[in-house]
Amino acid sequence: MKLTVIGGGSTYTPELVDGFARLRDQLPIDELWLVDPDPERRRLVGGVAQRMFAHAGHPGTVHVTDDVVAGVSDADAVMFQLRIGGQAARQQDETWPHEACCIGQETTGPGGFAKALRTVPVVLEYADLVREHAKPDAWIVDFTNPVGIVTRALLDAGHRAVGLCNVAIGFQRRFAREFDVAPEAVRLDHVGLNHLTWERGVHVRSADGTERDVLPDLLAADSGALDRMAESVHMPADLIRLQHAVPSYYLRYFYAHDVVLEEQLHERTRAEAVMDTERALLAKYADEAVVTKPAELEQRGGAYYSEAAIDVLSSILGDRGDVQVLNVRNDGTFPFLPDDHVIEVPARVTRQAITPLPVAPLAPDMAGLVSHVAGYERLALEAALHGGRDRVLRAMWAHPLVGQVDKAERLTDLLLAANADLLPWAGGALAGAR
Structure with a gap:
């Protein structure tokens, strides 16, 4: 099979390559194409990727190019991992919102909105090339943030696409360690929107095949596991107990906005930390003696990204019909959202379709926040597709982390x-601003 990675010069890529090398039987790749416009990234990341395959004895060939058409031609699947504007744009996303007393974050709030505006038009251009040149049944797997908005843009345009996030697989691994079982023995009741999710059940399968929801054990008053889980998501144990669910770390931006803002005003940005890590990684990648994934890559983020990507790709291409947590069309799963909205829930994966499984109704507080953010997401996509200051203003105002006209x-x-x-279109829109 031919697999293409758009944004293949990312320092994430060796994480993917490591997974492809280790799990070659699960996902047999003949050709891996890394597409990136940056010649230095192509040289460094492409070089270490080629060495990693060779060191692992992988029979596949790694190709590196800036030619998108060559990269996607006859591909069986294409992965998107783009960052328009690079880490410099991320640094801005994480800082300019502070001037209006709002959190700066690259996937949610005003900064995440800016990323969506930059990203959606470019992703759609690449997706059109995939549709024209890849195999007719090729799938696009999107890891580009904000995943929910980007995936909906792809689906609305008629592309065979699914969104991928590593939050669910990270929780699965975390619970597996906590309850001392293999990760594949853990099944999550994971619900919400991308980066706005809760774990409402943690089902552990025993050796005899029976499952038991261990979340009540975690919520027990005398359970040290609850304190450990609360610490891992940086939220109070009482909040987890009150909701009878474990929120993802990203809910902290909503549940503790002012605390997070104060922290951000006195700490270096995540973008600055990532830029330091990337410089160290690129130096490692330049060393021809490096033939395995560097330890520093763990500081880059994206834990278990390769396992999540390989799971969905092998499920699609192998027509396995198994269940994974993915970003898919709502199609009635949450009755309070339009069918075409993109949600993050367990879904059954086949070569022809990826279908969300039914979920229990959301509690009113969860449904209310999901509805609010979904309303913003729909307006944000309109702004990303059509531009214009008024569209940006309306979407900004709709975001629950903003919500005030003067602040918007x-x-x-x-x-x-x-x-x-x-x-x-932004320069002209700014010039005409009041």
Whole structure:
């Protein structure tokens, strides 16, 4: 099979390559194409990827190019892992919202909105090339944030696409360690939107094949596991007990906004930390003696990304019909959302379709927040597709982390100013701002 990675010069890529090398029987790759516009990234990341395959004795060939058409031609599947504007744009996303007393984050809030505006048009251009040149039944697997908005843009445009996030697989591994079982013995009741999810059940399968929900054990008053889980998501144990669910770390931006903002104002940004890590990684990749995944890659983020990617790719291409947590069309799963909205839930995966499984109704507080964020996401996609200050303002105002007209006005002007060189229409929109 031919697998293509758009954004293959990312420092994440050796994480993928390591998984492809280790799990070659699960996902037999003949050709791995890494597509990236940056010549230095192609040289360094492509070089270490080729050495890793050779060191592992992988029979596949790694190709590196800036030619998107060559990269996607006759591909069986294409992965998107783009960052338009690079880490410099991320640094801006994490800082300019502070001027309006709002959190700076690359996937949610005003910063995540800016990333969506930059990303959606480019992703759709690449997706059109995939549709034209890849195999007719090729799938697009999107790891590009904000995954929910980007995946909906792809699906609305008629592409065979699914969104991938590593939050669920990270929780699965975390619970497996906590209850001393293999990861594949853990099944999660994972519900919500991308980066707005809860674990409402943790089902552990025993040796005889029976399953038991161990979440009540975790919620027990005398359970040290609850304190450990609360610490891992940086939220109070009482909150987890109150909701009878474990929120993802990203809920902290909503449940403790002011605390997080104060922390951000006195700490270096995540972008700065990632840039330091990337410099160290690229130096490692330049060393021809490096033939395995560097330990520093664990600091980059994206834990278990390769396992999650290989799971979904092998399920699609192998037509396995198994269940994985993915970003898919709602199609009635949450009755309070439109069918075409993208949600993150367990879904059954086949070569022809990826279908969400039924879930129990959400509690009112969860449903209310999901509805609110979904309303913002729909307006954000409209702004990403059509541009215009008014569309940006309306989406900004709709975000639950903003919600005030004067703050939305200020954030809109800050967003347009920070992205004037990355959004073709932004300069004119800013010039016409009140």
